[in-house]
Amino acid sequence: MQTYEPILLKNMSRPGYVGSLEDYRGVGGYAMLEKVLKEMSPSDLIDIVKKSGLRGRGGAGFSTGMKWSFIPKDHTGPRYLCCNADESEPGTFKDRQLIERDPHQMLEGIGIACFAIGAHQAYIYIRGEFDLGAEIIQNAIREAYDAKLFGKDLFGTDFDIDVVLHRGAGAYICGEETALLESIEGKRGKPRTKPPFPAIHGLYQEPTVVNNVETLANLPYILKNGPEWYAGIGTQKSTGTRIFSVSGHVKRPGNYEVPLGITLREMIYEIAGGVREDKELKAIIPGGASAPFLKPEHLDARMDFESIAEVGSMLGSGGVTVMDVDTCMVWAAMNLMEFFHHESCGKCTPCREGSAWILQVLRRIEGGLGKPEDIDLLVSLCERIEGKTVCAFGEAEIGPILSTIKNFREEYETHIAEKRCPYRPDAALAIAH
Numbered sequence: 001m002q003t004y005e006p007i008l009l010k011n012m013s014r015p016g017y018v019g020s021l022e023d024y025r026g027v028g029g030y031a032m033l034e035k036v037l038k039e040m041s042p043s044d045l046i047d048i049v050k051k052s053g054l055r056g057r058g059g060a061g062f063s064t065g066m067k068w069s070f071i072p073k074d075h076t077g078p079r080y081l082c083c084n085a086d087e088s089e090p091g092t093f094k095d096r097q098l099i100e101r102d103p104h105q106m107l108e109g110i111g112i113a114c115f116a117i118g119a120h121q122a123y124i125y126i127r128g129e130f131d132l133g134a135e136i137i138q139n140a141i142r143e144a145y146d147a148k149l150f151g152k153d154l155f156g157t158d159f160d161i162d163v164v165l166h167r168g169a170g171a172y173i174c175g176e177e178t179a180l181l182e183s184i185e186g187k188r189g190k191p192r193t194k195p196p197f198p199a200i201h202g203l204y205q206e207p208t209v210v211n212n213v214e215t216l217a218n219l220p221y222i223l224k225n226g227p228e229w230y231a232g233i234g235t236q237k238s239t240g241t242r243i244f245s246v247s248g249h250v251k252r253p254g255n256y257e258v259p260l261g262i263t264l265r266e267m268i269y270e271i272a273g274g275v276r277e278d279k280e281l282k283a284i285i286p287g288g289a290s291a292p293f294l295k296p297e298h299l300d301a302r303m304d305f306e307s308i309a310e311v312g313s314m315l316g317s318g319g320v321t322v323m324d325v326d327t328c329m330v331w332a333a334m335n336l337m338e339f340f341h342h343e344s345c346g347k348c349t350p351c352r353e354g355s356a357w358i359l360q361v362l363r364r365i366e367g368g369l370g371k372p373e374d375i376d377l378l379v380s381l382c383e384r385i386e387g388k389t390v391c392a393f394g395e396a397e398i399g400p401i402l403s404t405i406k407n408f409r410e411e412y413e414t415h416i417a418e419k420r421c422p423y424r425p426d427a428a429l430a431i432a433h
Protein backbone atom coordinates (compact mmCIF):
# COMPACT_ATOMS: atom_id res chain seq x y z
CA MET A 1 0.00 0.00 0.00
CA GLN A 2 1.17 3.54 -0.84
CA THR A 3 2.54 5.23 2.32
CA TYR A 4 0.47 8.20 3.29
CA GLU A 5 0.14 11.00 5.75
CA PRO A 6 -3.22 12.25 6.93
CA ILE A 7 -4.07 15.84 6.11
CA LEU A 8 -7.26 16.52 8.02
CA LEU A 9 -6.76 14.17 10.94
CA LYS A 10 -3.13 15.15 11.44
CA ASN A 11 -3.45 18.03 13.91
CA MET A 12 -5.66 16.12 16.29
CA SER A 13 -3.07 13.39 16.64
CA ARG A 14 -0.49 15.89 17.93
CA PRO A 15 0.12 15.53 21.69
CA GLY A 16 -1.98 18.02 23.66
CA TYR A 17 -3.85 19.34 20.60
CA VAL A 18 -7.47 20.07 21.56
CA GLY A 19 -8.55 22.08 18.52
CA SER A 20 -8.66 25.48 20.23
CA LEU A 21 -7.92 28.60 18.23
CA GLU A 22 -4.53 28.81 19.92
CA ASP A 23 -3.74 25.22 18.92
CA TYR A 24 -4.87 25.76 15.35
CA ARG A 25 -2.95 29.00 14.94
CA GLY A 26 0.07 27.28 16.45
CA VAL A 27 0.18 24.98 13.41
CA GLY A 28 -0.22 27.85 10.96
CA GLY A 29 -4.02 28.02 11.00
CA TYR A 30 -5.83 30.95 9.34
CA ALA A 31 -2.67 31.98 7.43
CA MET A 32 -4.33 30.87 4.20
CA LEU A 33 -7.52 32.82 4.88
CA GLU A 34 -5.36 35.89 5.40
CA LYS A 35 -3.41 35.17 2.23
CA VAL A 36 -6.45 34.75 -0.01
CA LEU A 37 -8.13 37.86 1.34
CA LYS A 38 -5.02 40.01 1.00
CA GLU A 39 -3.31 38.63 -2.06
CA MET A 40 -5.64 36.68 -4.28
CA SER A 41 -8.59 37.23 -6.55
CA PRO A 42 -11.66 34.96 -6.35
CA SER A 43 -10.99 33.69 -9.88
CA ASP A 44 -7.39 32.71 -9.00
CA LEU A 45 -8.70 30.88 -5.99
CA ILE A 46 -11.33 29.04 -8.01
CA ASP A 47 -8.67 28.06 -10.56
CA ILE A 48 -6.43 26.64 -7.83
CA VAL A 49 -9.23 24.54 -6.38
CA LYS A 50 -10.21 23.33 -9.86
CA LYS A 51 -6.60 22.40 -10.54
CA SER A 52 -6.36 20.45 -7.27
CA GLY A 53 -9.14 18.19 -8.50
CA LEU A 54 -10.97 18.46 -5.15
CA ARG A 55 -14.38 16.80 -5.38
CA GLY A 56 -17.21 17.11 -2.86
CA ARG A 57 -17.01 14.79 0.12
CA GLY A 58 -20.74 15.01 0.91
CA GLY A 59 -21.81 12.26 -1.46
CA ALA A 60 -22.02 13.18 -5.12
CA GLY A 61 -18.32 13.91 -5.66
CA PHE A 62 -18.86 17.00 -7.79
CA SER A 63 -15.86 19.22 -8.58
CA THR A 64 -15.69 21.91 -5.89
CA GLY A 65 -14.01 24.56 -8.05
CA MET A 66 -16.53 23.95 -10.81
CA LYS A 67 -19.46 24.30 -8.40
CA TRP A 68 -18.09 27.62 -7.18
CA SER A 69 -17.68 28.86 -10.75
CA PHE A 70 -21.44 28.46 -11.38
CA ILE A 71 -22.17 31.41 -9.07
CA PRO A 72 -23.07 34.27 -11.43
CA LYS A 73 -20.26 36.83 -11.40
CA ASP A 74 -22.53 39.77 -12.20
CA HIS A 75 -25.01 39.11 -9.38
CA THR A 76 -25.38 42.26 -7.31
CA GLY A 77 -27.39 40.89 -4.39
CA PRO A 78 -26.19 38.63 -1.58
CA ARG A 79 -24.61 35.21 -2.10
CA TYR A 80 -24.41 32.52 0.55
CA LEU A 81 -22.14 29.69 1.58
CA CYS A 82 -23.70 26.81 3.50
CA CYS A 83 -21.53 24.27 5.23
CA ASN A 84 -23.34 20.94 5.29
CA ALA A 85 -22.66 19.45 8.73
CA ASP A 86 -25.84 17.38 8.80
CA GLU A 87 -24.03 14.03 8.60
CA SER A 88 -26.96 11.68 9.05
CA GLU A 89 -26.04 8.90 6.63
CA PRO A 90 -25.98 5.66 8.63
CA GLY A 91 -22.42 4.38 8.97
CA THR A 92 -20.84 7.81 8.43
CA PHE A 93 -19.21 9.66 11.31
CA LYS A 94 -16.22 11.51 9.87
CA ASP A 95 -17.59 15.07 9.88
CA ARG A 96 -18.39 14.61 13.54
CA GLN A 97 -14.71 14.01 14.30
CA LEU A 98 -13.63 17.00 12.23
CA ILE A 99 -16.17 19.20 14.01
CA GLU A 100 -15.45 18.01 17.52
CA ARG A 101 -11.66 17.73 17.32
CA ASP A 102 -10.52 20.47 14.93
CA PRO A 103 -13.36 22.94 14.20
CA HIS A 104 -11.16 25.83 13.07
CA GLN A 105 -9.91 23.86 10.08
CA MET A 106 -13.49 23.77 8.79
CA LEU A 107 -14.06 27.42 9.74
CA GLU A 108 -10.98 28.55 7.83
CA GLY A 109 -12.25 26.56 4.84
CA ILE A 110 -15.59 28.33 5.16
CA GLY A 111 -13.85 31.72 5.08
CA ILE A 112 -11.86 30.73 2.00
CA ALA A 113 -14.96 29.44 0.18
CA CYS A 114 -16.85 32.64 1.05
CA PHE A 115 -14.14 34.71 -0.58
CA ALA A 116 -14.12 32.50 -3.67
CA ILE A 117 -17.84 33.03 -4.32
CA GLY A 118 -18.12 36.56 -2.95
CA ALA A 119 -20.32 35.57 0.00
CA HIS A 120 -20.35 37.64 3.16
CA GLN A 121 -22.65 35.32 5.03
CA ALA A 122 -22.06 31.65 5.83
CA TYR A 123 -24.31 29.18 7.57
CA ILE A 124 -23.22 25.95 9.18
CA TYR A 125 -26.14 23.54 9.18
CA ILE A 126 -25.42 20.99 11.88
CA ARG A 127 -27.26 17.77 12.59
CA GLY A 128 -29.69 18.25 15.48
CA GLU A 129 -28.27 15.35 17.49
CA PHE A 130 -24.75 16.81 17.48
CA ASP A 131 -25.08 18.62 20.82
CA LEU A 132 -21.39 18.51 21.60
CA GLY A 133 -20.42 19.45 18.05
CA ALA A 134 -22.78 22.45 18.11
CA GLU A 135 -21.30 23.66 21.38
CA ILE A 136 -17.76 23.24 20.06
CA ILE A 137 -18.52 25.08 16.81
CA GLN A 138 -20.28 27.88 18.65
CA ASN A 139 -17.23 28.32 20.89
CA ALA A 140 -14.89 28.20 17.92
CA ILE A 141 -16.95 30.84 16.09
CA ARG A 142 -16.77 33.07 19.17
CA GLU A 143 -13.00 32.58 19.45
CA ALA A 144 -12.60 33.44 15.77
CA TYR A 145 -14.73 36.59 16.05
CA ASP A 146 -12.79 37.71 19.14
CA ALA A 147 -9.57 37.29 17.17
CA LYS A 148 -11.10 39.26 14.25
CA LEU A 149 -10.88 36.27 11.92
CA PHE A 150 -14.58 36.70 11.15
CA GLY A 151 -16.64 39.87 11.17
CA LYS A 152 -15.96 43.16 9.42
CA ASP A 153 -12.95 44.35 7.38
CA LEU A 154 -10.96 41.17 7.80
CA PHE A 155 -7.16 41.38 7.87
CA GLY A 156 -7.26 45.05 6.96
CA THR A 157 -9.26 44.42 3.78
CA ASP A 158 -12.82 45.57 3.22
CA PHE A 159 -14.10 41.98 3.06
CA ASP A 160 -16.65 40.95 5.70
CA ILE A 161 -17.65 37.41 6.61
CA ASP A 162 -20.28 36.45 9.15
CA VAL A 163 -20.86 32.87 10.23
CA VAL A 164 -24.01 31.54 11.83
CA LEU A 165 -24.56 28.09 13.28
CA HIS A 166 -27.97 26.62 12.44
CA ARG A 167 -29.06 23.48 14.25
CA GLY A 168 -31.17 20.88 12.50
CA ALA A 169 -34.01 19.06 14.21
CA GLY A 170 -33.12 15.46 13.46
CA ALA A 171 -34.29 14.87 9.89
CA TYR A 172 -31.99 12.93 7.53
CA ILE A 173 -33.45 14.66 4.48
CA CYS A 174 -32.11 18.03 5.66
CA GLY A 175 -28.66 16.85 4.54
CA GLU A 176 -29.95 17.06 0.96
CA GLU A 177 -28.81 20.49 -0.12
CA THR A 178 -32.12 22.03 -1.13
CA ALA A 179 -33.99 20.59 1.89
CA LEU A 180 -31.19 22.10 3.97
CA LEU A 181 -31.85 25.50 2.40
CA GLU A 182 -35.58 25.21 3.07
CA SER A 183 -34.83 24.31 6.67
CA ILE A 184 -32.55 27.32 7.18
CA GLU A 185 -35.33 29.47 5.76
CA GLY A 186 -37.58 28.17 8.54
CA LYS A 187 -39.69 25.90 6.36
CA ARG A 188 -40.18 22.14 6.55
CA GLY A 189 -37.07 20.42 5.22
CA LYS A 190 -38.28 19.15 1.87
CA PRO A 191 -36.15 19.09 -1.29
CA ARG A 192 -36.74 21.57 -4.08
CA THR A 193 -37.08 20.62 -7.71
CA LYS A 194 -33.84 21.22 -9.63
CA PRO A 195 -33.16 23.16 -11.82
CA PRO A 196 -32.83 25.89 -10.78
CA PHE A 197 -29.76 24.77 -8.86
CA PRO A 198 -28.70 26.50 -5.63
CA ALA A 199 -25.89 28.31 -7.50
CA ILE A 200 -28.61 30.33 -9.24
CA HIS A 201 -31.56 30.24 -6.83
CA GLY A 202 -30.37 29.01 -3.46
CA LEU A 203 -30.88 30.35 0.04
CA TYR A 204 -33.55 33.08 0.01
CA GLN A 205 -33.47 32.61 -3.79
CA GLU A 206 -29.94 34.04 -3.96
CA PRO A 207 -26.87 32.28 -5.45
CA THR A 208 -25.63 29.72 -2.92
CA VAL A 209 -22.97 27.06 -2.59
CA VAL A 210 -23.50 24.09 -0.30
CA ASN A 211 -20.30 22.26 0.62
CA ASN A 212 -19.62 19.42 3.00
CA VAL A 213 -17.49 19.84 6.16
CA GLU A 214 -14.67 17.62 4.87
CA THR A 215 -14.62 19.37 1.49
CA LEU A 216 -14.20 22.75 3.15
CA ALA A 217 -11.62 21.52 5.65
CA ASN A 218 -9.31 20.56 2.76
CA LEU A 219 -9.07 24.11 1.42
CA PRO A 220 -6.40 25.59 3.72
CA TYR A 221 -4.07 22.68 2.89
CA ILE A 222 -4.61 22.93 -0.86
CA LEU A 223 -3.67 26.60 -0.70
CA LYS A 224 -0.72 26.03 1.60
CA ASN A 225 0.84 23.16 -0.36
CA GLY A 226 -0.42 23.95 -3.84
CA PRO A 227 -2.90 22.27 -6.17
CA GLU A 228 -0.23 20.05 -7.76
CA TRP A 229 0.62 18.58 -4.35
CA TYR A 230 -3.06 17.74 -3.73
CA ALA A 231 -3.58 16.40 -7.24
CA GLY A 232 -0.57 14.15 -6.72
CA ILE A 233 -2.34 12.30 -3.90
CA GLY A 234 -4.93 9.66 -4.80
CA THR A 235 -5.77 8.84 -8.40
CA GLN A 236 -5.89 11.03 -11.48
CA LYS A 237 -9.62 11.72 -11.26
CA SER A 238 -10.15 11.21 -7.53
CA THR A 239 -7.50 13.35 -5.94
CA GLY A 240 -6.51 13.82 -2.33
CA THR A 241 -7.31 11.84 0.75
CA ARG A 242 -10.66 10.82 2.07
CA ILE A 243 -11.79 10.01 5.58
CA PHE A 244 -13.57 6.68 5.55
CA SER A 245 -15.70 5.73 8.54
CA VAL A 246 -15.25 1.98 8.89
CA SER A 247 -17.78 0.12 11.03
CA GLY A 248 -19.54 -3.21 11.39
CA HIS A 249 -17.75 -6.50 11.76
CA VAL A 250 -14.16 -5.30 11.69
CA LYS A 251 -11.56 -5.61 14.40
CA ARG A 252 -10.66 -1.92 14.43
CA PRO A 253 -13.61 0.29 13.51
CA GLY A 254 -12.94 4.01 13.21
CA ASN A 255 -12.26 6.95 10.94
CA TYR A 256 -9.29 6.46 8.64
CA GLU A 257 -7.93 9.11 6.31
CA VAL A 258 -6.27 7.50 3.30
CA PRO A 259 -5.40 8.50 -0.26
CA LEU A 260 -8.28 7.85 -2.62
CA GLY A 261 -7.63 4.73 -4.67
CA ILE A 262 -6.54 2.22 -2.03
CA THR A 263 -8.37 -1.08 -2.40
CA LEU A 264 -11.28 -2.23 -0.28
CA ARG A 265 -9.08 -5.16 0.74
CA GLU A 266 -6.38 -2.81 2.08
CA MET A 267 -9.00 -0.80 3.92
CA ILE A 268 -10.69 -3.76 5.56
CA TYR A 269 -7.80 -6.16 6.14
CA GLU A 270 -4.78 -3.89 6.64
CA ILE A 271 -6.21 -0.72 8.08
CA ALA A 272 -9.28 -1.92 9.98
CA GLY A 273 -7.61 -5.16 11.09
CA GLY A 274 -9.78 -7.62 9.17
CA VAL A 275 -13.11 -9.22 9.95
CA ARG A 276 -13.98 -9.65 13.62
CA GLU A 277 -13.14 -13.12 15.01
CA ASP A 278 -11.47 -13.83 11.64
CA LYS A 279 -14.82 -14.80 10.19
CA GLU A 280 -15.47 -14.95 6.49
CA LEU A 281 -16.52 -11.68 4.88
CA LYS A 282 -19.98 -11.58 3.32
CA ALA A 283 -20.83 -8.04 2.28
CA ILE A 284 -19.51 -4.49 2.20
CA ILE A 285 -21.35 -1.21 1.92
CA PRO A 286 -18.60 1.07 0.58
CA GLY A 287 -20.15 4.54 0.86
CA GLY A 288 -22.89 4.95 3.43
CA ALA A 289 -26.35 3.39 3.68
CA SER A 290 -27.34 4.66 0.24
CA ALA A 291 -24.52 2.80 -1.51
CA PRO A 292 -25.33 -0.60 -3.04
CA PHE A 293 -23.87 -3.65 -1.27
CA LEU A 294 -20.73 -5.27 -2.66
CA LYS A 295 -19.38 -8.82 -2.25
CA PRO A 296 -15.96 -10.25 -1.33
CA GLU A 297 -15.23 -10.61 -5.05
CA HIS A 298 -15.06 -6.80 -5.13
CA LEU A 299 -12.30 -6.56 -2.51
CA ASP A 300 -9.74 -5.52 -5.10
CA ALA A 301 -11.85 -2.60 -6.27
CA ARG A 302 -10.19 0.73 -5.68
CA MET A 303 -11.84 3.21 -3.36
CA ASP A 304 -12.10 6.10 -5.75
CA PHE A 305 -15.23 7.59 -7.33
CA GLU A 306 -14.78 5.87 -10.70
CA SER A 307 -13.65 2.40 -9.59
CA ILE A 308 -16.42 1.91 -7.06
CA ALA A 309 -18.98 3.03 -9.65
CA GLU A 310 -17.54 0.49 -12.09
CA VAL A 311 -18.37 -2.37 -9.71
CA GLY A 312 -21.92 -1.09 -9.27
CA SER A 313 -21.81 0.95 -6.10
CA MET A 314 -20.68 4.41 -5.02
CA LEU A 315 -18.22 6.08 -2.71
CA GLY A 316 -21.01 8.32 -1.38
CA SER A 317 -20.42 9.65 2.11
CA GLY A 318 -17.41 7.41 2.84
CA GLY A 319 -19.15 5.12 5.35
CA VAL A 320 -17.78 1.59 4.96
CA THR A 321 -19.92 -1.04 6.69
CA VAL A 322 -18.53 -4.55 6.84
CA MET A 323 -20.73 -7.60 7.34
CA ASP A 324 -19.51 -11.08 8.20
CA VAL A 325 -20.79 -14.43 7.02
CA ASP A 326 -23.39 -14.67 9.82
CA THR A 327 -25.25 -11.54 8.72
CA CYS A 328 -28.65 -12.00 7.14
CA MET A 329 -28.83 -9.93 3.97
CA VAL A 330 -32.63 -9.73 4.01
CA TRP A 331 -32.46 -8.42 7.56
CA ALA A 332 -29.73 -5.94 6.58
CA ALA A 333 -31.84 -4.63 3.69
CA MET A 334 -34.91 -4.47 5.95
CA ASN A 335 -32.97 -2.65 8.64
CA LEU A 336 -31.89 0.04 6.18
CA MET A 337 -35.40 0.27 4.77
CA GLU A 338 -36.78 0.88 8.29
CA PHE A 339 -34.49 3.90 8.33
CA PHE A 340 -35.37 5.17 4.86
CA HIS A 341 -39.09 4.67 5.35
CA HIS A 342 -38.93 6.60 8.62
CA GLU A 343 -36.91 9.39 7.02
CA SER A 344 -38.82 9.76 3.74
CA CYS A 345 -40.02 13.37 3.84
CA GLY A 346 -43.25 12.46 2.10
CA LYS A 347 -43.04 15.03 -0.69
CA CYS A 348 -42.89 12.53 -3.57
CA THR A 349 -45.54 9.82 -3.70
CA PRO A 350 -43.28 7.05 -5.12
CA CYS A 351 -40.85 7.45 -2.21
CA ARG A 352 -43.43 8.01 0.51
CA GLU A 353 -45.69 5.11 -0.48
CA GLY A 354 -43.03 2.91 -2.07
CA SER A 355 -40.83 2.87 1.01
CA ALA A 356 -43.79 1.61 3.09
CA TRP A 357 -44.60 -1.10 0.55
CA ILE A 358 -41.01 -2.26 0.27
CA LEU A 359 -40.65 -2.42 4.03
CA GLN A 360 -43.85 -4.42 4.33
CA VAL A 361 -42.63 -7.00 1.79
CA LEU A 362 -39.19 -7.23 3.41
CA ARG A 363 -40.74 -7.76 6.84
CA ARG A 364 -42.91 -10.49 5.39
CA ILE A 365 -39.93 -12.32 3.86
CA GLU A 366 -37.73 -11.93 6.94
CA GLY A 367 -40.60 -13.08 9.16
CA GLY A 368 -41.08 -16.31 7.17
CA LEU A 369 -44.26 -15.32 5.36
CA GLY A 370 -42.72 -14.41 2.00
CA LYS A 371 -44.09 -15.68 -1.30
CA PRO A 372 -41.93 -16.64 -4.32
CA GLU A 373 -43.28 -13.67 -6.30
CA ASP A 374 -42.18 -11.22 -3.57
CA ILE A 375 -38.66 -10.91 -4.95
CA ASP A 376 -39.92 -9.65 -8.30
CA LEU A 377 -42.42 -7.48 -6.47
CA LEU A 378 -39.57 -5.81 -4.60
CA VAL A 379 -37.71 -5.15 -7.85
CA SER A 380 -40.86 -3.72 -9.41
CA LEU A 381 -41.47 -1.44 -6.40
CA CYS A 382 -37.90 -0.17 -6.64
CA GLU A 383 -38.33 0.52 -10.36
CA ARG A 384 -41.36 2.66 -9.54
CA ILE A 385 -39.20 4.86 -7.33
CA GLU A 386 -36.02 5.09 -9.43
CA GLY A 387 -35.81 8.41 -11.28
CA LYS A 388 -39.30 9.41 -10.14
CA THR A 389 -38.49 11.55 -7.12
CA VAL A 390 -37.42 15.15 -6.67
CA CYS A 391 -34.18 14.26 -4.89
CA ALA A 392 -31.67 11.41 -4.79
CA PHE A 393 -33.28 9.92 -1.68
CA GLY A 394 -35.28 7.70 -4.03
CA GLU A 395 -32.14 6.20 -5.58
CA ALA A 396 -30.58 5.95 -2.12
CA GLU A 397 -33.34 3.86 -0.59
CA ILE A 398 -33.54 1.33 -3.40
CA GLY A 399 -29.77 0.74 -3.53
CA PRO A 400 -29.67 -1.72 -0.61
CA ILE A 401 -32.73 -3.61 -1.88
CA LEU A 402 -31.69 -4.05 -5.52
CA SER A 403 -28.08 -4.84 -4.63
CA THR A 404 -28.95 -7.48 -2.04
CA ILE A 405 -31.33 -9.08 -4.53
CA LYS A 406 -28.66 -8.96 -7.23
CA ASN A 407 -25.77 -10.20 -5.10
CA PHE A 408 -27.55 -12.40 -2.55
CA ARG A 409 -30.75 -13.50 -4.28
CA GLU A 410 -30.38 -17.05 -2.92
CA GLU A 411 -30.82 -15.70 0.61
CA TYR A 412 -34.19 -14.24 -0.27
CA GLU A 413 -35.14 -17.55 -1.91
CA THR A 414 -34.06 -19.57 1.13
CA HIS A 415 -36.12 -17.37 3.47
CA ILE A 416 -39.17 -17.93 1.28
CA ALA A 417 -38.61 -21.67 0.74
CA GLU A 418 -37.85 -22.42 4.40
CA LYS A 419 -40.49 -19.96 5.68
CA ARG A 420 -38.01 -18.56 8.22
CA CYS A 421 -34.87 -16.53 8.55
CA PRO A 422 -31.96 -19.01 8.57
CA TYR A 423 -29.82 -16.54 10.55
CA ARG A 424 -32.23 -15.15 13.11
CA PRO A 425 -34.46 -17.85 14.56
CA ASP A 426 -36.58 -15.35 16.48
CA ALA A 427 -37.07 -13.01 13.49
CA ALA A 428 -40.74 -13.88 12.98
CA LEU A 429 -41.52 -13.13 16.60
CA ALA A 430 -39.53 -9.91 16.58
CA ILE A 431 -41.28 -8.69 13.44
CA ALA A 432 -44.74 -9.66 14.73
CA HIS A 433 -44.11 -7.34 17.66
Ligand SMILES: Cc1cc2nc3c(=O)[nH]c(=O)nc-3n(C[C@H](O)[C@H](O)[C@H](O)COP(=O)(O)O)c2cc1C
Nearest residue numbers: 056057058084086087088175176177211212215392
Ligand atom coordinates in the same frame (compact mmCIF):
# COMPACT_ATOMS: atom_id res chain seq x y z
C1 LIG B 1 -30.95 12.27 1.07
C2 LIG B 1 -29.64 12.99 1.02
C3 LIG B 1 -28.95 13.26 2.20
C4 LIG B 1 -27.74 13.94 2.16
N1 LIG B 1 -27.08 14.16 3.34
C5 LIG B 1 -25.89 14.84 3.33
C6 LIG B 1 -25.20 15.11 4.54
O1 LIG B 1 -25.63 14.73 5.63
N2 LIG B 1 -24.03 15.79 4.46
C7 LIG B 1 -23.52 16.23 3.24
O2 LIG B 1 -22.48 16.87 3.23
N3 LIG B 1 -24.16 15.97 2.09
C8 LIG B 1 -25.32 15.31 2.11
N4 LIG B 1 -25.99 15.09 0.92
C9 LIG B 1 -25.41 15.66 -0.31
C10 LIG B 1 -25.82 17.12 -0.47
O3 LIG B 1 -27.07 17.20 -1.14
C11 LIG B 1 -24.80 17.92 -1.28
O4 LIG B 1 -24.54 17.25 -2.47
C12 LIG B 1 -23.47 18.14 -0.55
O5 LIG B 1 -23.66 18.73 0.70
C13 LIG B 1 -22.59 19.04 -1.40
O6 LIG B 1 -21.36 19.24 -0.81
P1 LIG B 1 -20.01 18.76 -1.50
O7 LIG B 1 -20.05 19.24 -2.91
O8 LIG B 1 -18.94 19.36 -0.69
O9 LIG B 1 -20.03 17.26 -1.42
C14 LIG B 1 -27.21 14.39 0.92
C15 LIG B 1 -27.90 14.11 -0.26
C16 LIG B 1 -29.09 13.42 -0.21
C17 LIG B 1 -29.81 13.14 -1.49
